[in-house]
Amino acid sequence: MATRRAPKKRGATTSRKRTPVRRSGFRLPGWLWGLAGVIAGFLLAQHQHGTAPWQEGSDSPLAKLIPRAPQAEQPVPRVEPREPRTPTFEFYNLLPEEMVAPQEVASTASPPAPRVEAPAPAESNARATAPPSEADPIARVIAANLQDESNAVPANETASRQPDASEPVATNTRYALQAGAFHQSGDAERLRERLRNLGLLAQVREIEHADGQTWHRVMVGPYDDNRELARAEGLLSTQGITAVRRPAAD
Template sequence: MTSRSNNSRRGASKSKTTGKSAGVSLPNWAWLLAGLVIGVFAAFLAGLTPSAKDVRTVAEQVKSSSGDDKKTDHQPVFDFYTLLPESEVTVSIAEPAAVATKTQSSKPDQKPAATTTSKPKKYLLQAGSFRSAKDAERLRAQLLLEGLAPRVEKVSVGGGETWHRVQLGPFADRVSLQSAQKVLASQNIDSLLLQLK
């Protein structure tokens, strides 16, 4: 009788075990982790949708800009056609000292005092020009970290606009000018070479 009862128990326990293996059983921490991931994803999606306040603000801006367009004629205004020729500076690529020695050797009758009385040319490097003072200060701080000494110059141009120019210099010698240009080029900053009058 004991062997029958053991067999019946074994059979009963086997049927219970097979029932459990048929269903998916995950530990509690897995369910918690899955719920957390789904919650974070839902919060991310909710953050992507604009709120009603944002939609109203954009709609008001569109209405105000369309109202301004009706008041003005639809002709665009381009001031750079007049501003660029006025601020154009021609800079020679040759080194100023080399040009002076070439002129002395080609004309021996010329007095050497004429070349010594002329002032050495000074140059500025303009790293950027911004309407926003914050942008100009950001570039200035970046250049300070690179070991340069930039300054921000506030300039008013035609039409009453104010621009903030980030400039380096003045440079009297070519070596310091070229080293500053190399630093700007390493930072992917295009510079504009300006000659001081």
């Protein structure tokens, strides 16, 4: 049968409790140390950012904008209005040689009236048959039409149109110049425009003869002054046109 061992004897021990040792002095809390570390780290970062080598120097823009110089205003050239050119006519120099002096009438109780000399039949025929200038085709047409019209007018009508040289001409008689006569109205209009460009008062009259033929006469005038009438004749002669005087009522 098993035997039970007896427990070993232990000596009597005494247990002493240690008393905590209290330290004297002030201790900071942990959260205050953490806040101080955050502030120190922020200040250190700002110091490093302000003293970085690549940011040393003054802050200057990369490109400097130069202001554009104002352009000087260019003066606008002043355009002076041109005066209209006055047409000059050479017939003023030629007219003194071709002036027709009015015939003097015997002095009576009334003032002397100028007398217009009627062209003689021989002179009229010489003007009608005078050779026109070869350089002016219109002059040739005018001469040919004047010859045809003179042949077409009856003798009694021609005689009635010529003023009597033995009788004094009335002071109120007005005369016009026949510059040409045409069968075609277009030829008459062209001559009329040509004479108007020379400063003459030209118009076209349509005349029907007894034989049934219709003529378009280019008339210049009428004129009350014999000097103006002579000037118009001289101007027409410089253009190679032989004019025929006709009463204004014709």
